[in-house]
Each structure stands twice: as C-alpha cells, then as structure tokens.
Amino acid sequence: MARDSSRESILDRAVQMASVQGLDGLSIGGVAAAVAMSKGGICAHFPSKASLQAAVVERAAEIFRGAVVDPIFTRPPGLERLRALTDAWFVYLSAETFEGGCFFTNALLELDNLHGVEARGAVAGQYGRYLDLIERLAVEAIARGELRADLDPRRFAFELLGSQLGVLVWRGLGKTEEGFALARAASNDLLARSAA
Amino acid sequence: MARDSSRESILDRAVQMASVQGLDGLSIGGVAAAVAMSKGGICAHFPSKASLQAAVVERAAEIFRGAVVDPIFTRPPGLERLRALTDAWFVYLSAETFEGGCFFTNALLELDNLHGVEARGAVAGQYGRYLDLIERLAVEAIARGELRADLDPRRFAFELLGSQLGVLVWRGLGKTEEGFALARAASNDLLARSAA
DNA sequence: TTGAAATACGAACGTCCGTTTTGTACTATC
DNA sequence: GATAGTACAAAACGGACGTTCGTATTTCAA
Numbered sequence: 001m002a003r004d005s006s007r008e009s010i011l012d013r014a015v016q017m018a019s020v021q022g023l024d025g026l027s028i029g030g031v032a033a034a035v036a037m038s039k040g041g042i043c044a045h046f047p048s049k050a051s052l053q054a055a056v057v058e059r060a061a062e063i064f065r066g067a068v069v070d071p072i073f074t075r076p077p078g079l080e081r082l083r084a085l086t087d088a089w090f091v092y093l094s095a096e097t098f099e100g101g102c103f104f105t106n107a108l109l110e111l112d113n114l115h116g117v118e119a120r121g122a123v124a125g126q127y128g129r130y131l132d133l134i135e136r137l138a139v140e141a142i143a144r145g146e147l148r149a150d151l152d153p154r155r156f157a158f159e160l161l162g163s164q165l166g167v168l169v170w171r172g173l174g175k176t177e178e179g180f181a182l183a184r185a186a187s188n189d190l191l192a193r194s195a196a
Numbered sequence: 197m198a199r200d201s202s203r204e205s206i207l208d209r210a211v212q213m214a215s216v217q218g219l220d221g222l223s224i225g226g227v228a229a230a231v232a233m234s235k236g237g238i239c240a241h242f243p244s245k246a247s248l249q250a251a252v253v254e255r256a257a258e259i260f261r262g263a264v265v266d267p268i269f270t271r272p273p274g275l276e277r278l279r280a281l282t283d284a285w286f287v288y289l290s291a292e293t294f295e296g297g298c299f300f301t302n303a304l305l306e307l308d309n310l311h312g313v314e315a316r317g318a319v320a321g322q323y324g325r326y327l328d329l330i331e332r333l334a335v336e337a338i339a340r341g342e343l344r345a346d347l348d349p350r351r352f353a354f355e356l357l358g359s360q361l362g363v364l365v366w367r368g369l370g371k372t373e374e375g376f377a378l379a380r381a382a383s384n385d386l387l388a389r390s391a392a
Numbered sequence: 393t394t395g396a397a398a399t400a401c402g403a404a405c406g407t408c409c410g411t412t413t414t415g416t417a418c419t420a421t422c
Numbered sequence: 423g424a425t426a427g428t429a430c431a432a433a434a435c436g437g438a439c440g441t442t443c444g445t446a447t448t449t450c451a452a
Contacts, residue, residue: 006429006430037430037431038430038431038432038433039431039432040430040431040432040433041429041430041431044428044429044430045429
C-alpha cells in the first residue's frame with residue numbers, strides 16, 4: 001500500500017475512534033486492530049502516541065473546516081453567512097461527521113485538566129479559532145447594519161456556542177432530537193433579538 | 197482505621213481524581229497511591245472498578261446537591277430561588293468543588309458514546325434530574341407570575357444550562373474569568389427577557 | 393487470655409499499554 | 423537479475439492495568 005494512503009486511512013479511523021473514546025483513551029493497539037494492521041505498522045507512520053494524537057487533532061480540524069467553516073464562505077458575508085454557520089454546525093452534528101459527536105468539545109473538556117497531554121494546546125487553539133470566527137462573523141453583520149450596533153460580538157459567540165453545547169448534553173442524555181429543536185429555537189431567538 | 201472513614205476518604209479522593217482524569221480514566225492503582233494504600237486495600241472496599249465508579253458518581257451527586265441544590269431551598273420559591281440556583285452554580289464552579297470543573301458535564305460527555313461503562317446511566321440520570329430541577333423552578337416562577345406565562349420552561353432550562361456549559365469551555369481555554377463574566381451577563385439577560 | 397472478625401498489605405496473575413527490534417515480503421532502480 | 427529501500431508483520435520489552443489470594447496486623451468480645 002502506498003505510504004500516504006495508508007497513513008490517511010489510519011488517521012481517518014483514529015479520528016473517529018478518538019471522538020468516541022477520547023483523545024487520551026485512544027490506543028495504538030486499538031487503531032491497529034481497527035485498520036487490520038500490526039502495532040508496529042502504526043508506529044512506522046507515527047513514532048509516538050503523542051505524534052499520533054497531534055496528527056489526529058490536525059486531521060479533525062481539516063474535517064471540521066471542510067464540514068462547517070469552508071462551505072459558509074460560498075455565502076454572502078454578514079447575517080446570511082452567520083446563519084449558514086449555525087445551519088452547517090447542526091448538519092455537521094446530525095450527520096455524525098464524528099462518531100462521538102463534536103470532536104473538539106469532547107477533547108477540550110477531556111483534556112482541560114490533563115496538563116501532560118501535548119495535544120491539549122492544539123485542541124484549545126482550534127477551539128479558540130472557531131469562537132473567533134463566530135465573533136468575526138458577528139462583527140461583519142454589525143458593520144453591515146444587520147445586527148444591532150450595541151451588540152457585544154463576544155457575548156454573541158458565547159450564547160451561540162451555548163446552544164451548540166446544549167445539543168451535545170441533550171445528545172448525551174439520549175434526547176438528541178429534542179436538543180436540536182431547543183437549540184434551533186434558541187439560536188433563532190438569539191439572532192432575532194440581535195437583529196438591528 | 198475504621199471501615200467507614202476509610203471508605204469515605206477513598207471515595208472523596210476518587211471523586212476528585214475522576215473529575216480530572218475522567219470516570220473511565222480513573223485507576224485503582226492511582227487512587228491507592230493517592231490515599232497511601234495498597235491496591236488490595238481499595239479492592240476490599242470496592243470489589244470491582246465498576247462498583248468504585250458507581251460509588252464515585254453517587255458521592256459526586258451528594259457533593260453537588262450539598263453545594264448547589266440543597267442551599268437554594270432556604271430561599272423563597274419562585275424567581276428568587278431560581279436566581280439562587282444560578283448563583284450557587286457559579287460559586288460551585290469557581291470554588292473548585294471538583295478539581296476538574298463540573299464533574300457531571302465532564303462525565304456525561306466522556307461516557308455518552310461508551311456503552312460499556314455501567315456508570316453511564318447513573319451520570320445521565322443525575323444530569324437529567326438537574327435539568328428537571330431548573331425546569332421545575334421555572335414553572336414555579338411562571339405560576340407566581342414572576343416569569344412570562346408563555347415561557348417554555350424546557351427551553352429556559354436549555355438556555356440557562358447553555359451559559360453554564362459556556363463557562364466550562366472558556367475554562368478549558370484558560371479564560372475562566374471572562375467565561376464567568378459572559379455567563380453572568382447571559383444569565384441575567386435570560387432572566388430579564390423571561391420576566392413577566 | 394483466647395478466639396474471631398475486621399482491615400489492609402504485598403505478591404502474583406493475566407491482559408493490555410507504548411515502544412523497539414527483527415524479519416520478510418514487495419517494488420523500483422540499476 | 424542483483425540490489426536497495428519501503429511497508430508491514432511478528433515478537434518481545436518493561437510497565438500499568440484490574441483482580442485475586444494468602445497473610446499480617448489490629449480490634450473487640452468472651
């Protein structure tokens with residue numbers, strides 16, 4: 001098997017497993033069994049577990065960007081692009097892009113106290129970029145006069161994220177559909193009362 | 197050492213460790229070292245890891261009730277009691293009642309895909325009870341005419357929880373104080389626009 | 393003082409972990 | 423067709439895991 005395709009297939013599987021078991025709970029032996037390889041074969045591509053974790057976070061970021069971030073830039077800037085982001089996130093979750101739900105929220109809350117895991121910084125960095133993106137979209141919508149001028153874009157991002165986090169909790173309770181309904185209602189309400 | 201005091205000291209330490217490392221990441225050897233006992237000594241009190249996890253969840257629930265739930269019933273029912281709950285939750289988190297943040301949110305998102313862990317149901321049950329409590333407090337406030345009659349108490353609980361979840365994410369990003377400020381603002385805004 | 397129960401230690405079991413080393417197919421180049 | 427290099431398997435390493443068991447210590451009642 002060609003080097004790159006093998007590496008990619010390992011990574012794709014490892015990302016899914018990490019989203020379920022956690023980034024720290026990921027095991028080389030488990031990944032090896034899942035892709036029908038030996039542990040040694042995995043270690044040939046990733047010299048250490050930490051390097052595998054780092055590559056998994058980077059791959060998960062690519063998947064997230066491809067599913068949620070990149071598509072919205074085909075839409076016109078401002079409120080419409082902001083709405084596209086919220087829609088894309090709900091699709092991203094309901095489509096089970098990651099088997100374990102939201103890879104980055106899981107990883108952030110798993111690792112936030114584990115100072116020994118190298119990938120922790122990368123996860124926090126990706127998460128921060130996502131929140132900055134929401135904030136930036138809000139700023140654009142304000143500048144275009146589509147959202148209230150006195151709106152705090154940081155708080156807007158906080159509240160929008162809150163709806164998404166709520167879905168994840170409802171999902172953990174086995175009430176995913178109710179969670180989506182509540183989150184859509186909350187998001188729409190947030191946008192409505194933020195409108196200029 | 198007396199049986200009960202030993203068991204309690206093991207549990208108290210195990211709860212803190214589980215809030216940091218995760219309920220699944222908890223190890224008997226680690227707990228043993230933390231309380232300066234042998235692994236065998238731990239196993240004498242908890243015949244299996246699953247039984248330790250179950251006891252940890254139950255102990256964590258007691259701690260949570262003691263810190264957040266019970267105190268609010270000294271306040272008059274309705275809006276005041278509801279405000280007391282939000283305040284108590286912020287204190288509960290900022291006081292690091294659990295070293296790892298919010299034990300139950302961590303555990304819920306850790307275990308929601310791990311169907312093999314027995315404690316998963318107990319965690320979800322406790323979480324559901326908390327959300328039901330918020331909803332019930334909202335219903336009472338509505339009945340007393342303090343919150344809008346057309347308010348959906350379930351959505352109110354969803355949005356209030358969203359603020360609390362947001363703090364946990366901000367905490368994971370190393371911006372705990374900003375998270376508290378945003379959450380307080382969001383919670384106050386939620387209460388203001390829900391007022392009758 | 394003796395006997396029994398409670399309590400915890402310490403060693404060992406088998407399994408899985410991450411990692412390293414060795415062996416072996418295949419592939420491409422000369 | 424010999425050679426070099428890649429891609430992976432297989433096995434072994436020390437260590438940590440959960441669990442079990444035998445034994446020592448303590449506690450208390452008879």
